[in-house]
Amino acid sequence: MEAFLPKKDGYVVAVIGATGAVGQTMLEILAERNFPIAELIPVASSRSAGSVVGFNGKDYIVQDLETFDPSGVDIALFSAGGDTSTTHAPRFAAAGCYVIDNSSAWRMDDDIALVVPEVNASALEMARTNRIIANPNCSTIQMVVALKPLHDVMPIKRIVVSTYQAVSGAGGKAIEELAKQTTALLNGETPEIDVFPARIAFNVIPQIDIFLESGYTKEEQKMIDETRKIMGSDIAVTATTVRVPVFYSHSEAVNVTFSGQMNADQARKLLAGADGICVVDDPASEDYPLASEAAGTDFVWVGRIRDDYSFPNSLHLWVVADNVRKGAALNAVQIAEILIY
Numbered sequence: 001m002e003a004f005l006p007k008k009d010g011y012v013v014a015v016i017g018a019t020g021a022v023g024q025t026m027l028e029i030l031a032e033r034n035f036p037i038a039e040l041i042p043v044a045s046s047r048s049a050g051s052v053v054g055f056n057g058k059d060y061i062v063q064d065l066e067t068f069d070p071s072g073v074d075i076a077l078f079s080a081g082g083d084t085s086t087t088h089a090p091r092f093a094a095a096g097c098y099v100i101d102n103s104s105a106w107r108m109d110d111d112i113a114l115v116v117p118e119v120n121a122s123a124l125e126m127a128r129t130n131r132i133i134a135n136p137n138c139s140t141i142q143m144v145v146a147l148k149p150l151h152d153v154m155p156i157k158r159i160v161v162s163t164y165q166a167v168s169g170a171g172g173k174a175i176e177e178l179a180k181q182t183t184a185l186l187n188g189e190t191p192e193i194d195v196f197p198a199r200i201a202f203n204v205i206p207q208i209d210i211f212l213e214s215g216y217t218k219e220e221q222k223m224i225d226e227t228r229k230i231m232g233s234d235i236a237v238t239a240t241t242v243r244v245p246v247f248y249s250h251s252e253a254v255n256v257t258f259s260g261q262m263n264a265d266q267a268r269k270l271l272a273g274a275d276g277i278c279v280v281d282d283p284a285s286e287d288y289p290l291a292s293e294a295a296g297t298d299f300v301w302v303g304r305i306r307d308d309y310s311f312p313n314s315l316h317l318w319v320v321a322d323n324v325r326k327g328a329a330l331n332a333v334q335i336a337e338i339l340i341y
């Protein structure tokens with residue numbers, strides 16, 4: 001693949017939403033992976049403009065997105081919500097900057113690349129002209145990373161997924177809400193409900209995002225549409241997305257039907273050698289992926305791999321990943337790495 005950006009010792013990188021849950025993790029991951037940075041510019045709303053964020057041991061002053069001039073920025077990592085991306089990403093792209101957008105604003109646009117590096121890096125070619133690249137939904141990313149190595153060997157016909165999603169997927173305020181509600185309930189107080197449609201502490205909510213006329217939630221429809229855009233529109237996909245009282249890492253029960261022969265042993269071997277995946281699957285020692293162990297890691301963890309005896313050529317998988325890292329910030333930084341190397 002021909003380089004997207006000219007070779008330089010360091011690049012000008014802006015992080016839009018730098019004070020948020022994903023933006024903060026983007027900064028951490030850029031530092032951890034020694035991304036070559038000549039200038040780092042944290043950007044957020046006027047609410048936090050002028051405040052300070054840390055990066056690589058130094059303090060940086062947060063800029064106000066409304067008045068920020070993107071000229072000279074090489075790469076902008078956006079994670080400040082869909083409306084912000086709709087308004088500002090085109091302005092950054094027009095100034096010559098590559099935008100990697102974590103919101104859902106551009107994902108289903110036919111001209112925009114929707115990229116998971118382990119799965120469809122070649123889709124990035126589309127970005128050479130329009131310079132906006134979409135990061136898929138967190139639940140979609142971990143599922144397609146786990147399924148692509150199997151799909152490459154035996155095409156998938158149908159996916160049925162149920163998710164168990166961490167509160168961090170809904171941002172910093174949602175993390176606080178779970179902590180505060182838990183504390184309130186343990187102290188015998190009435191918890192306040194603000195971010196989620198119902199109490200999340202000691203509860204399970206079968207609604208993520210708004211309901212559509214179809215009866216599906218928007219999160220479910222995102223998983224369906226994005227999986228088909230990334231892996232192929234001939235795959236039937238259905239989803240039930242559920243919020244659980246976990247801080248970090250989404251878990252997913254995935255049932256897959258293949259177009260021909262595929263069994264659990266084959267799948268285990270294929271996944272064990274695949275990029276970005278760690279297989280933990282030993283029922284004898286009660287070993288399987290756990291949200292608590294996936295949190296803070298970069299892998300997509302796969303376990304409970306077993307044949308579905310109720311239907312031919314079908315498997316069950318349990319797929320877990322840190323939704324803020326691989327599901328958002330890490331995936332965006334991996335895309336940025338492809339742009340520069």
Ligand code: A2P
Pocket residue numbers: 016017018019020021022023043044045046047048049065066079080081084170171172173
């Ligand atoms: P701010 O701190 O100024 O509100 P989270 O996903 O954790 O809720 O974080 C959202 C991030 O997006 C924050 O950094 C927030 O900045 C930023 N953000 C939200 N709305 C805007 C906006 N209109 N313009 C710029 N940044 C925004």
